[in-house]
Amino acid sequence: MYQHHWKNRLLQTLRPIQLRIKQLKSWVRPQPLTMTTGLLQGTSDQIRMLSLGSSNLLQQAFFDAASTRSEVIGYVKPLMAGRLLRQYRDQADLILLPLTPFSDAAPPDALTVPDYLDATIVFRQSGEAWEKDIREMLRRRLKKALKGGYRFERSQHPDDYVWFYRHMLKPYVQQRHSYAAYVEPEEEFCADTDMAVLEFVHLQDQRVGGVHMKLSSRNPYAYFNKIGLCPAASADVQIMRELNCLIYQRMVQLARSEGHHGLHLGITPPILNNGITWYKSGWGAEFVPNLTHQRYQLHFTNSRAAHIRQHAAPLVILEQQRLTGVVWGEAEEAAAKIAEAGAWRFTGLNAIHCHSIQTGKRIKTSETV
Incomplete structure (x- = not known):
């Protein structure tokens, strides 16, 4: 029978350090730069999403099933990701980039998301x-x-x-x-x-x-x-x-x-x-947020942002290192949107917030889970 003796406790103590080292190495190794094209879910509108190194699980929040096609267009080190936002913002509606200590300051509507839960x-x-x-x-x-x-x-x-x-x-x-x-x-x-x-x-x-x-x-x-x-x-x-x-x-x-x-x-x-x-x-x-500690910034890059948010699935983001649900709406419907999303709450979710469809900024109405 498995016994949690001192060797196992030591391994578990060292595990966060090992994961941090793995994360640091990932920042300096070139990662695949992928352009995904498909239909915005619930519409006939085509959108494009650029991602660097992500497992692309987030695609499910925006794209209609079976409509996507992805192409690796290059390899870039995450430490150099800042230039990608400037270079591709006119070519992609959404850009998902690794979050590092050297990342550029995020615009107000950018969201920090874990790679997975x-x-x-x-x-x-x-x-x-x-x-x-x-x-x-x-x-x-x-x-x-x-x-x-x-x-x-x-x-x-x-x-x-x-x-x-x-x-x-x-x-x-x-x-x-x-x-x-x-x-x-x-x-x-x-x-x-x-x-x-x-x-x-x-x-x-x-x-x-x-x-x-x-x-x-x-x-x-x-x-x-x-x-x-x-x-x-x-x-x-x-x-x-x-x-x-x-x-x-x-x-x-x-x-x-x-x-x-x-x-x-x-x-x-x-x-x-x-x-x-x-x-x-x-x-x-x-x-909990993925234990590999990989974090990403999701950027809405153009005038289609409001249309995309209107049709997007509710997301789980990180605010002050805690999991938070995000739905999109306007002030008059914020309470109803939050209440509807409450049916999906889970242990580990700190709160559910409503962000403006138009600006992407958080509307103050929120609910602690």
Whole structure:
């Protein structure tokens, strides 16, 4: 069983230093400069977004699904990013640049955003108490699923990795994410067995789902890596929901049984009304800015800014190093906009603010979450 002894505590103490060093190195290494073109969501208007080094998760806040095309137009060191804003402001509607100590002063409507959000279930209470605190809808689904005759079985053969990848993981990711689907190469996934657990879910002696986890003795948190469902299960909404509930419960049980202090649930885009964030928060996940400390400035560069903000998804930004939700509207509708966005709040979100569509500046009406 995993024990959080002095070596592990030392590793965790050193981890922030390692991440900072990695961040500093990234500032002096050339990063891909990418121009993305597509339709502004909810419209037939084409917009362009220039990004330097970002994972581009933020695209989901502005672009209509399946309309984007991206092209790497060069490589630039983040320390030289200031000139990009001047050079490309007439060619792009949005510019996303790494934030460094040498970045130019930001205009009033620029926003500081994390590259993504990290989600973690921290074990502060017993398993029984945790299950009582999860979202009521999930509790009902879990209770029903536990009566459905499902059972878990630990993989005992290396060939199971190939089977899981081909028959569950890849089809499920492609079904969920369509044009944006990305699955690591089969060889890389099948080689990722160090301190890993692969379990299948059976229903009537058929494999219908599976989960791959990392239970590293070098980390106080277990890490959820991959979930896969067979095509028939993912096509059945009820079975898909039941399997996801059972798998989440199983991941927590495995992490606890190995002595971990929490379960890392992966990353989500910094978008407030994101369904993945909402689902994970229902299981008690807490969210923080990405632990690699990469921060970006989002610039609206031209007269189309108001039109873009009007159709953009609510964002999660950083204000004084704390996560804050941003919606766009004007003074007479600010309270309603904030109240509507409140349905998407999550643990770790400090407040929700309304910014002016026209100026991009914050309207004073705000709500502490």
